[in-house]
Amino acid sequence: MFSSIKQFINTLLNIGFEDEFGNDLNQKHVVNFSYIIFCVGCLFLIAVFTFRQMYSITILSTLGLLVALVGLRYNFIGHLFRAQILMPIIKIFQTSILSLFYFGTESGFHWFFVNVIAYALVVFRTDRQAVKYWVVGISLALFLLCELTDTNGLYLNSTDQELSVILVFFAVSFNFAMVINLVISRLKSVNQHLRILAEKDELTGLSNRRKVLADAVNIFADSIINRESCVFSIVDLDHFKKINDTFGHEAGDLVLAKVSAMMASVIRPQDEIGRYGGEEFIVIMRGTSIKDAADIMEAMRRSVEDMLIETENGIVIPVTISIGLAAIDPGVSRYEEILAQADKGLYVAKRSGRNRLSVQSDYQN
Numbered sequence: 001m002f003s004s005i006k007q008f009i010n011t012l013l014n015i016g017f018e019d020e021f022g023n024d025l026n027q028k029h030v031v032n033f034s035y036i037i038f039c040v041g042c043l044f045l046i047a048v049f050t051f052r053q054m055y056s057i058t059i060l061s062t063l064g065l066l067v068a069l070v071g072l073r074y075n076f077i078g079h080l081f082r083a084q085i086l087m088p089i090i091k092i093f094q095t096s097i098l099s100l101f102y103f104g105t106e107s108g109f110h111w112f113f114v115n116v117i118a119y120a121l122v123v124f125r126t127d128r129q130a131v132k133y134w135v136v137g138i139s140l141a142l143f144l145l146c147e148l149t150d151t152n153g154l155y156l157n158s159t160d161q162e163l164s165v166i167l168v169f170f171a172v173s174f175n176f177a178m179v180i181n182l183v184i185s186r187l188k189s190v191n192q193h194l195r196i197l198a199e200k201d202e203l204t205g206l207s208n209r210r211k212v213l214a215d216a217v218n219i220f221a222d223s224i225i226n227r228e229s230c231v232f233s234i235v236d237l238d239h240f241k242k243i244n245d246t247f248g249h250e251a252g253d254l255v256l257a258k259v260s261a262m263m264a265s266v267i268r269p270q271d272e273i274g275r276y277g278g279e280e281f282i283v284i285m286r287g288t289s290i291k292d293a294a295d296i297m298e299a300m301r302r303s304v305e306d307m308l309i310e311t312e313n314g315i316v317i318p319v320t321i322s323i324g325l326a327a328i329d330p331g332v333s334r335y336e337e338i339l340a341q342a343d344k345g346l347y348v349a350k351r352s353g354r355n356r357l358s359v360q361s362d363y364q365n
């Protein structure tokens with residue numbers, strides 16, 4: 001129930017946004033949210049004061065609602081600044097007229113100016129400093145005016161005003177909580193997105209060197225603590241320089257991308273693969289014996305050998321890989337030593353004619 005309400009609110013906030021990680025999305029969400037809340041507030045006022053036959057507030061709130069719908073539409077169709085600026089204008093008008101003339105300053109209605117100030121601070125960034133200061137200044141001045149003057153409401157008696165203070169308190173707090181929540185959740189998802197970008201190799205879509213080495217450290221430590229077998233493997237494309245020289249750098253990139261996708265499809269879900277650099281890759285197979293790891297890597301070697309990678313001109317590029325393998329040894333204390341062993345295996349595989357794998361480990365299980 002709660003999650004479906006949250007999803008509904010998210011859908012409302014996201015209407016009209018295509019770029020999920022755009023720079024100004026945070027502001028757009030806050031603007032959207034402010035309009036939606038403003039519309040709900042206007043509908044509430046229309047219902048209450050129509051019922052009480054105080055039609056001038058009904059008319060005023062209906063006008064506010066219509067202008068808010070225009071602002072909401074501006075936000076949806078991409079006129080962000082117009083939408084941003086219209087919101088505080090209608091909110092300032094509504095709050096001052098209702099506070100000073102209709103409800104009376106004792107109603108506490110002018111505390112909505114605090115929401116306008118918070119809105120301006122979140123929504124107007126460095127390129128709109130002047131607008132921000134104007135909105136904050138006017139809101140502050142009107143807030144102080146309402147605090148210092150003592151006007152009686154035309155429409156609210158003192159009991160109504162006491163009720164109004166409570167309602168305003170909850171509405172202002174809710175607005176605050178929602179805006180903070182919006183900003184924090186956006187920051188979280190943008191951070192996560194940036195982290196994924198920082199860990200991914202752009203060309204191949206695999207983990208980049210930093211990520212795969214970080215995984216190597218963690219998996220190595222886990223395996224040592226849990227006394228589990230774990231195999232590290234280094235894979236290198238054969239004669240890749242020749243592929244670049246013969247077919248061009250672009251074709252070389254295509255080969256790297258296709259071979260990476262193939263390798264990622266051959267390993268098991270629990271295995272890790274990442275681009276170590278250039279045409280070299282690391283595969284980490286936790287909880288795996290050296291024999292099983294060798295079987296997986298042999299299947300990978302064969303799959304790559306059987307690939308038919310075609311250039312734009314329809315020429316098929318032959319590709320093979322060489323593989324070095326090493327398992328965690330009880331005497332080893334650093335993951336770099338296992339990688340160095342696997343690298344030795346790779347060297348042997350290259351020296352023995354390429355397109356093969358070589359195991360460099362005494363630790364059999």
Ligand SMILES: Nc1nc2c(ncn2[C@@H]2O[C@H](COP(=O)(O)OP(=O)(O)OP(=O)(O)O)[C@@H](O)[C@H]2O)c(=O)[nH]1
Pocket residue numbers: 203236237238239240241242244248249250251252253256277278279350354
């Ligand atoms: N197209 C392309 N080439 C790359 C990329 N990264 C590295 N290379 C090239 O990969 C080639 C690697 O060449 P070498 O280290 O001599 O290795 P090799 O030709 O594969 O020879 P062996 O490993 O001995 O079989 C170099 O020419 C690099 O310029 C890349 O992202 N794209």
